[in-house]
Amino acid sequence: MGGGALETNGLTNGETENSLHRQFSPAHAALDNSLSHASDAVADHDVPAKRARLQKELTFQDMYQNEGVFDEDDEDDSDWEPFQLHKCVEFEIKKWCCRNCTMINLDCNDCCYICGEHRESKILSHGFFASPLAQDDDLIEVQGDIKGLKDVGSQKSVANSSTAIGFDERMLLHAEVDKKSPPHPERPDRLQVIAASLSRAGIFPGKCYAIPAREITPEELITVHSLEHIESVEVTTESLSSYFTPDTYANQHSALAARLAAGLCADLASAIVSGRAKNGFALVRPPGHHAGVRQAMGFCLHNNAAVAALAAQAAGARKVLILDWDVHHGNGTQEIFEHNKSVLYISLHRHEDGKFYPGTGAAEEVGSMGAEGYCVNIPWSRGGVGDNDYNFAFQHVVLPIASEFNPDFIIVSAGFDAARGDPLGCCDITPSGYAHMTHVLNTLAGGKLLVILEGGYNLRSISSSATAVIKVLLGESPGCELENSFPSKAGLLTVLEVLKIQMKFWLSLGPIFVNLESQWRMYCFQKKRKQIKKRRRLVVPMWWRWGRKSSLFYFMNGHLHKKSK
Numbered sequence: 036m037g038g039g040a041l042e043t044n045g046l047t048n049g050e051t052e053n054s055l056h057r058q059f060s061p062a063h064a065a066l067d068n069s070l071s072h073a074s075d076a077v078a079d080h081d082v083p084a085k086r087a088r089l090q091k092e093l094t095f096q097d098m099y100q101n102e103g104v105f106d107e108d109d110e111d112d113s114d115w116e117p118f119q120l121h122k123c124v125e126f127e128i129k130k131w132c133c134r135n136c137t138m139i140n141l142d143c144n145d146c147c148y149i150c151g152e153h154r155e156s157k158i159l160s161h162g163f164f165a166s167p168l169a170q171d172d173d174l175i176e177v178q179g180d181i182k183g184l185k186d187v188g189s190q191k192s193v194a195n196s197s198t199a200i201g202f203d204e205r206m207l208l209h210a211e212v213d214k215k216s217p218p219h220p221e222r223p224d225r226l227q228v229i230a231a232s233l234s235r236a237g238i239f240p241g242k243c244y245a246i247p248a249r250e251i252t253p254e255e256l257i258t259v260h261s262l263e264h265i266e267s268v269e270v271t272t273e274s275l276s277s278y279f280t281p282d283t284y285a286n287q288h289s290a291l292a293a294r295l296a297a298g299l300c301a302d303l304a305s306a307i308v309s310g311r312a313k314n315g316f317a318l319v320r321p322p323g324h325h326a327g328v329r330q331a332m333g334f335c336l337h338n339n340a341a342v343a344a345l346a347a348q349a350a351g352a353r354k355v356l357i358l359d360w361d362v363h364h365g366n367g368t369q370e371i372f373e374h375n376k377s378v379l380y381i382s383l384h385r386h387e388d389g390k391f392y393p394g395t396g397a398a399e400e401v402g403s404m405g406a407e408g409y410c411v412n413i414p415w416s417r418g419g420v421g422d423n424d425y426n427f428a429f430q431h432v433v434l435p436i437a438s439e440f441n442p443d444f445i446i447v448s449a450g451f452d453a454a455r456g457d458p459l460g461c462c463d464i465t466p467s468g469y470a471h472m473t474h475v476l477n478t479l480a481g482g483k484l485l486v487i488l489e490g491g492y493n494l495r496s497i498s499s500s501a502t503a504v505i506k507v508l509l510g511e512s513p514g515c516e517l518e519n520s521f522p523s524k525a526g527l528l529t530v531l532e533v534l535k536i537q538m539k540f541w542l543s544l545g546p547i548f549v550n551l552e553s554q555w556r557m558y559c560f561q562k563k564r565k566q567i568k569k570r571r572r573l574v575v576p577m578w579w580r581w582g583r584k585s586s587l588f589y590f591m592n593g594h595l596h597k598k599s600k
């Protein structure tokens with residue numbers, strides 16, 4: 036093994052570290068296990084309507100006083116403390132591995148404590164395309180139900196269709212050789228369940244068309260990666276199994292899969308910029324946004340979004356926006372473009388003062404060497420971030436900056452690991468939330484939008500989320516209305532921090548910052564005043580009013596009442 040790849044085993048660091056951040060949610064446990072409803076959106080349609088109705092009646096100042104209404108718990112983040120393994124070991128007898136999200140569960144539980152999937156789930160057989168590589172007994176029973184993925188990849192272009200899909204079944208061959216328990220979360224099943232969901236919805240094959248697969252050339256890759264990096268990926272074809280980092284594996288087919296993923300992204304970008312396709316979705320793996328100039332890491336080999344951005348510019352796009360909504364910061368993409376004013380990189384991700392993988396992506400990282408302001412990081416300070424915070428950041432940071440930048444082409448680094456139920460991201464974006472973000476981006480750059488799959492490890496979440504996004508690409512309405520949703524306190528403070536830093540580079544942010552900050556100060560002032568008033572009233576005991584101190588009680592209350600006005 037050469038070129039920097041290591042022959043080691045074990046998921047001991049990197050993205051998988053974050054699987055230690057866990058949350059139990061009764062809502063997740065109650066998930067419907069019916070396979071026929073696997074691709075349904077998980078959001079309760081009544082809830083957004085109820086929220087919207089209630090929110091219209093509230094002011095900015097009092098919105099945080101309705102904790103029950105918004106189901107927020109901003110003060111107490113104890114749910115997000117790292118899982119204490121010693122407790123698990125103490126009571127462990129037998130364990131089972133969730134087929135939907137790969138998490139290990141205790142034998143006493145019939146449903147996964149992360150995603151609610153039943154232990155006997157046939158998610159990889161009935162209703163989905165089963166993996167031809169998986170050693171699953173269910174496959175024998177339902178052999179007749181399994182459709183070949185070739186049928187999807189070889190579909191001819193659909194007349195009048197303008198949304199292109201990039202997919203090739205050879206990307207399924209990239210898999211970890213060592214079978215472990217739990218299995219590696221970045222697994223071939225991810226692509227298969229999304230393809231199956233699109234097929235069931237009549238989208239692909241059907242309303243979208245497939246572009247021919249092509250392997251990226253070394254000449255194209257060298258514009259993004261160092262020669263040493265390219266060689267280190269290619270050399271993995273000579274070994275049965277190799278590792279770039281303890282959690283970034285390769286087998287003999289990984290280099291081919293990485294070349295296909297990057298080639299499909301480059302060709303989709305060219306097709307959209309040249310007008311041959313209206314927009315596109317790259318259903319590809321291995322993912323790419325952690326891959327930097329000279330290193331593979333975080334499950335990523337080649338940086339597909341970076342390759343696509345340069346292909347778009349070669350096809351005529353002058354300015355490219357890369358919007359990264361994967362729950363992890365795209366450190367590789369940031370590194371590749373941090374000196375480049377023609378590519379604006381905006382990322383929303385968990386950061387938590389650098390404690391969340393990969394640790395980069397603080398708001399202060401704005402680009403360098405004349406490209407300051409062309410890197411915009413929106414770093415969440417906690418887990419559990421949902422549609423309301425993402426929508427708030429889109430309205431107050433992403434949309435104003437993107438409008439001012441005025442891109443010719445937009446790439447979405449679309450990890451779905453901030454989706455509700457994801458075992459690594461532990462956030463709360465619904466399929467409707469992803470659809471809404473896609474809808475907002477679709478208003479820019481004349482709708483020239485390429486969505487590239489990055490992370491996302493809950494099979495049901497990624498299939499329903501990707502399907503919701505592609506429906507918007509096809510022109511459907513995003514459904515739920517999020518315009519009036521309010522952010523959590525933590526989300527608002529993150530947005531204020533980003534605005535304060537980025538307003539030096541983007542003129543449109545100044546008035547937004549002043550307005551939001553004054554509202555926030557007013558809210559803090561009124562809250563403090565109420566607390567002081569409450570404390571003062573408590574100084575005078577209530578029983579004074581019925582005893583010989585009654586006159587003193589009324590005097591004190593009246594006096595304080597006047598004073599506090």
Ligand SMILES: [Zn+2]
Pocket residue numbers: 133134135136137138147148149150151152
């Ligand atoms: Zn699970």
Ligand SMILES: [Zn+2]
Pocket residue numbers: 361362363450452489490491
């Ligand atoms: Zn990720």
